Amino acid sequence: MEETISLQDLFKTLKKRLALIIVMTILAVTISGVVSFLLLTPVYQSSTQILVNQEKTDATNFNSQEIQANLQLINTYNVIIKSPAILTLVIEELDLDTTTGALTEQITVNNAENSQVVNITVQDPDPKRAVDIANMTAEVFQTEIKNLMKVDNVSVLTPAILSDNPSPVKPNPMLNMAIGAVIGLMLGVGIAFLLEYLDTTVKNEQNVEDVLNLPVLGLISVISDKDLKSTKLEVTSRRKRA
Incomplete structure (x- = not known):
């Protein structure tokens, strides 16, 4: 009751x-x-993909050991992509008014499990700048990895493209x-x-x-x-x- x-x-x-x-x-x-709608700044996102493969040889096919070696390198590459060695050059090439620490917060690097494809995702209030940063990061990394690790096993798979009507991912x-x-x-x-x-x-x-x-x-x-x-x-x- x-x-x-x-x-x-x-x-x-x-x-x-x-x-x-x-x-x-x-x-x-x-x-x-x-x-x-009025106070928060819209943030746009753009992504590019790079492929990690073996250095070119006379062989036409990759064996499982070569693929496994590439997968082990990807974790190292993910760290190098967001390192000051790469991002400092990106800032200089694009003449960005930012720091490597701030740019690191804008970039996300990941890859699917057991995949040799690395995704570089950039978020920025300017959709064109997001595309430029993503593409430049991939290009600088592809060039600098030859000097940093003495390898040539990175190629740009899918560059970032600016759409006609970009939509913000947040808010x-x-x-x-x-x-x-x-x-x-x-x-x-x-x-x-x-x-x-x-x-x-x-x-x-x-x-x-x-x-x-x-x-x-x-x-x-x-x-x-x-x-x-x-x-x-x-x-x-x-x-x-x-």
């Missing part, structure tokens, strides 16, 4: 503060939308607004229960019993204006008859 009453009180509180919850939700969605306004709606809803519900908890006014006979720990012996009914007028007319009529 106690759980049923608690559940009823829960729904009564939500119903009572429904307007507050709705306002908080709408406010949170509006704020997240304004921030996403995602719809996702941000959905998250804002959830946060606003949770905040509204939390404030509703907080206000209900802080409200110590006596509203009904049950509150009186809870506060005084005494049984209620009687109630005074609320007299509406209509009933009050009827009572006055009846009293006046009786006086006239008397």
Whole structure:
């Protein structure tokens, strides 16, 4: 019985503060939308692929040992690509107003499991610059790896290309607004229960019993204006008859 009453009180509180919850939700969605569309800088992404293979020989086919050796080199290459030895030259070639540390944060290097293809992904507020950085990083790495490791087993497989209508990868306004709606809803519900908890006014006979720990012996009914007028007319009529 106690759980049923608690559940009823829960729904009564939500119903009572429904307007507050709705306002908080709408406010949170509006704020997240304004921030996403007007304040956050769009970031574009571009990728290029390089292929790690064996140095050219007279043999036309690669055996499994050669492929395995290339796969072991890829982890080393992933580190070298984002090293100052490569990125410093990229900055100089493109005349970028940035540092190697900042550029490192913009570049992601990875490859699929057991794949000799390395993906170089660049994110930048300028879509053309993202393409230029991705392509230049691949070109500089292809050239410098010959001097750094005395090998010639890297070739550009797929260069980055600037599309006609590039779309930013972030922010995602719809996702941000959905998250804002959830946060606003949770905040509204939390404030509703907080206000209900802080409200110590006596509203009904049950509150009186809870506060005084005494049984209620009687109630005074609320007299509406209509009933009050009827009572006055009846009293006046009786006086006239008397």
